Every structure is written in C-alpha cells, then in structure tokens.
Amino acid sequence: MDIQPNNPLHGITLKNLLEELVDHYGWEELGRIVNIRCFNSNPSLKSSLTFLRRTEWARKEVEQLYVDTFFI
Template sequence: MKKPPSQDPLHGLTLETILNELVAGYGWPELGRLINIRCFQADPSVSSSLRFLRKTPWAREKVEGLYLFMLRERRRSGQS
C-alpha cells in the first residue's frame, strides 16, 4: 500500500529554502526584528544563519513558525 502524501507544509523543504523565502519576503532588517537573533541583525548572510540555525533548535523552531505564518498569510491574501 502507498502512504498518503504528507500533510506537513514543511515536508521536503530544506532549511536553506525556508530561509531564502523568508529573506525574499521580509528582508534581513524585518527578519531580524521579527526573530531577535544576532545572525539576522549583524552582517547577515544565508550561510552564517544556516550554521547557527542548524545548531540551535529553538531558533530553528522560530524560523519554521514564521515561515508557516507567512504561508498562511499568503493563502489568506490570495498570493501563491
């Protein structure tokens, strides 16, 4: 029997993809304001942020939560 497709909206997404979409959607300054971590505020880059997020579960949870919020807001406003 085949498994039903995952209902998890994060299924199959890499942390890098999530971070790049957040940066594209909010920009580094707003991202640093919404999630108060230094790697988003002081000389931010995707690579340094990924290193930090991979080692820090609480920060990764905040990033994933903000990404899910962004998806809900896009759906609500009719954007894809």
C-alpha cells in the first residue's frame, strides 16, 4: 500500500468525505459555502457524488473545504 504522509485525503473516499461534510454543515450551509446546484436544489448524496465525480473543479472545492474543516 502506498503511504502518502503529505496527503490528508489519502484513504478517504469521496462518499465518506461528503457524508462527513453534510453531517458537519448540513446541505443548506454546504450549498452556501460551495455554491453548486446539487447542494442547493433537492440535494442527495447520490446526485452530489455523480456530479462531483464528473466535475473536477467542484470536487477540488469540496475536497479543499474538507481539508480546511477537519485538518486545519
């Protein structure tokens, strides 16, 4: 197994990352912080994961929010 000591996201799936952010902020606040439609209009884990997996810029914003929230 590769060890990546400088990567705080190593071993964290996108699903787990999103679930933790939703638990911490809730959909409404998450949608205010990262203004993407899948967080603001009928949000669901499935639709958000689909969008984030296809949209690199949005995934990077969500990943950065996770790092800023839980690692800084």
